[in-house]
Every structure is written in C-alpha cells, then in structure tokens.
Amino acid sequence: MTPPADTAETVEASGPAGARRPRGPSWASRNYSLLTAAAFVTSLGSQGALIAAAFAVLESGGDGGDVGLVAAARTLPLVLFLLIGGAVADRLPRHRVMVAANALNFASQAVFAALVLLGEPQLWQMMLLTGLGGAGQAFFSPAAEGMLMSSVQGEQAGRAFAVFRMAMQGAGLGGAALGGAMVAVIGPGWVLAADAAAFAVAGSLRAFLDVRRIPKRAPGGGLLSDLREGWREFSGRPWLWGVVLQFSVANAVVGAADAVYGPLVARDHLGGAGPWGLALALFGGGTVTGALLMTRWKPRRLLLAGTLCVFPLALPAAALAVPVPIGVLCTAMFLTGVTLEVFGVSWMTALHQEIPEEKLSRVSAYDWFGSVALVPLAMASAGPAEAAFGRGTSLWGCAALVVVVTAAVLCVPDVRNLTRRTGPVSGGTPRADARPGAEDTDRRLIG
Incomplete structure (x- = not known):
C-alpha cells in the first residue's frame, strides 16, 4: 500500500504535440509496462521457490520445525529493515534500489540452488540465504510501490492497478502450480535456480526504467529525519x-x-x-x-x-x-x-x-x-x-x-x-493533463 514521491514523471501520452503516440492504453506508460512485466516474471518464480525451499529443507533431513525456521529467517529481516528500506527508497533513485535488491535476491537464490544441487545444505546456510532474500525484499517493496505509483497518472489509476494486480496474481497462481510440478519432476534445486534466473531477468527489465522526467529529490535531514517525516x-x-x-x-x-x-x-x-x-x-x-x-x-x-x-x-x-x-x-x-x-x-x-x-x-x-x-x-x-x-x-x-x-x-x-x-489528484501523482511541476495544495479528504 503506497502512493507518490517528489514529483511524478509525465506520461508519454502527455508529451509535446507531434510526439509519437504510445502503444496500448493511455494509462499504460512505458515504465508501467516494464514494471508489470518484471513483477509477472518474479511472481512466477517466487511462488514456485516457496514450495521448493520447503522441500529442500525436508530432503536435507529437516522436519516441519526446520521448515518453520527457514520461513522465519526470511520474515525477520523483512520486518527489521522495512522502515529503513522505505526511507532509502525515498532518498535514492527508486529504480536503483529495486535493481540492487533484485541482484541480492538473485545471488542468494543462486547460491541456495547450488547448495541443494551439489549436496546437502546445512540448516544455517539455508536460513542465512533466505534471510538475505528477506532483507532484499525489505528494500525492494517500498521502492517498487513508490515507482509503480509514479508510473500511473490521471483518473485511470484504479484500472492500471487492477491490471497490475491481475498480472501478479495470475503469475502467482501459475507459478505455484508449475513450481509444485517441477519440484516433483526435477527437484527443488532446479526450481530455486529458475527463481534466481527470474530475479536476473526482472532486474534487467527494471534497469531500463526511464526516470529522466522525475526531478532529483532535495537532500533531506538524514535517515532518522526521513523516518520521522x-x-x-x-x-x-x-x-x-x-x-x-x-x-x-x-x-x-x-x-x-x-x-x-x-x-x-x-x-x-x-x-x-x-x-x-x-x-x-x-x-x-x-x-x-x-x-x-x-x-x-x-x-x-x-x-x-x-x-x-x-x-x-x-x-x-x-x-x-x-x-x-x-x-x-x-x-x-x-x-x-x-x-x-x-x-x-x-x-x-x-x-x-x-x-x-x-x-x-x-x-x-x-x-x-x-x-x-x-x-x-x-x-x-x-x-x-x-x-x-x-x-x-x-x-x-x-x-x-x-x-x-x-x-x-x-x-x-x-x-x-x-x-x-x-x-x-491532490496528494499523489499529478494527472497526465496537469502542468508539470504544478502544485496542488488541497490534500483534504472529500466527504
């Protein structure tokens, strides 16, 4: 759950007269399309990886309690670093935070896959690697939500978010079914490797996000000041x-x-x-x-x-x-x-x-x-x-x-x-037909 930041990017359709019209719906900007495609890829891989991680623990001799420990090892860093991740994402270019987090997730899942494929991974190794994945998610999620909100303009925001979530949920549903089948046929190690590859592809897509129309943020008073704000x-x-x-x-x-x-x-x-x-x-x-x-x-x-x-x-x-x-x-x-x-x-x-x-x-x-x-x-x-x-x-x-x-x-x-x-839009991203840089001062709730 999140909305806009310093100043929002201008939708491609609202460029100067004579500019080439974008393909697809007017609300589907280039950044929105890239973000949706990347989210689809990572959702497809991550749902299967959740199943694969559990079976990797069990096949290495662990029990249900060990599966819970590995799951908790991912959740704890997510909770601990979320607030810091949000402040960092509002201070640094969000697309760079997203790409860095994807790189960390790629590396941790690739090592996890290698350990499973090459032998019996130790419980502490699996907990450490899933913990790194949780830390990456803590920095990624606030940046991703901010970037998504900034990529959508005007009165069609609700439709854009619905399409984005439909892609995410559809990929998650297919990923869970495909991941479960792959674990049964080729084993959890290869499913974890496929998830690592998905993070690499998604990070590459997010590296192409166009942030030229997003003005640089003014320096704040420090991390704690940002958190208080x-x-x-x-x-x-x-x-x-x-x-x-x-x-x-x-x-x-x-x-x-x-x-x-x-x-x-x-x-x-x-x-x-x-x-x-x-x-x-x-x-x-x-x-x-x-x-x-x-x-x-x-x-x-x-x-x-x-x-x-x-x-x-x-x-x-x-x-x-x-x-x-x-x-x-x-x-x-x-x-x-x-x-x-x-x-x-x-x-x-x-x-x-x-x-x-x-x-x-x-x-x-x-x-x-x-x-x-x-x-x-x-x-x-x-x-x-x-x-x-x-x-x-x-x-x-x-x-x-x-x-x-x-x-x-x-x-x-x-x-x-x-x-x-x-x-x-008052508090959030300016509409596509608004003057770039125009400031809307009315942020009250209607009703």
Missing part, C-alpha cells in the same frame, strides 16, 4: 493507520489459519493435500477474477467499498472450523479471493490519490511493516492455541477477530468518507 505522514491520517492496524490482525490470524490449521483440517477431514491445494487454487482464481472486476468497477467511496469486502476474509477460517465439505470450502476461498482484490485495488488507488509522491515509499514501508509484524507471532502461537483451546475454537477465534477489527475500522469517519477524485 514518514511517521508524521502515516500517523496523521486516521484512515491510513486504522486500516493498517486492521490488517495487522487480519493478516496474522488468516495466515495462521491457512498455513497451520488448513493443512491439518485437510489431512483429517478433507482427503489430504490434493483437496487443500484445490482450495488454494480457487483462492488464487478468485484474486484474478477480483482484479478483472476492478478494471471496470470504480467505487466512489474507495475505502468503504474496500473495507466491506474484507468481511468475507473470515469465511475460510469459519469453513475450516466446521469443517465443511471441500466444495463449500472452495466456494468460500474463491469468494474471499474476489473480495480481497476489491480491497487491494481500492487501497492502492486511495494511496495514489492521497499521499504526496515524495513520501510514498516511507508510507509504504510503515504500511508493510504493520501488515507483516504480527504474522510470525501468530504462526508461532497457532500450535499452543490449538493445544489450549482446540482446533475448532482457535479457527472460530480467527474468523471472529477478522470480523471485529473490520467492523472497528468502519467506525473511523475517514474510512467511510474518503471519496474517489474525478479531478486532479
């Missing part, structure tokens, strides 16, 4: 920190339900990994469908529509708590995927519209930090909660928490009233 921007907007707090809880409990309880329920009641994989595939299909829907639908009250669509996020946990037949669970997962994308596109549009471009990556970092900070704690607590309260009660608790925090955030007036702009 980002915090003021974040904490001064109740709709922003309210939704981030909501998803701090929602992401944590849904993650625990899907990653810990879901496979156990599938094993005991649904017929094993096959039906659970089908349910996850239906969720992925729902996200693609939701993104497709948002290429056409433009809700006027962005966050009201988006937040109402978070309530179905409680359905999968409730369905697992019963537990319902696999057909009902698949329906719930598909519906959840659709509605979650309605929120995702609405959120990106709100950030693009409201946040000053020069602070976009810092705000994105606070957003990411809040959204993932509780996930490791929830994962670690899932087992003890099941032992103390039972699996069904724990799952009902997950569903209830989603409903409670979502209802609570609707009590924030700005969440209910933030309205889609139809004129020049």
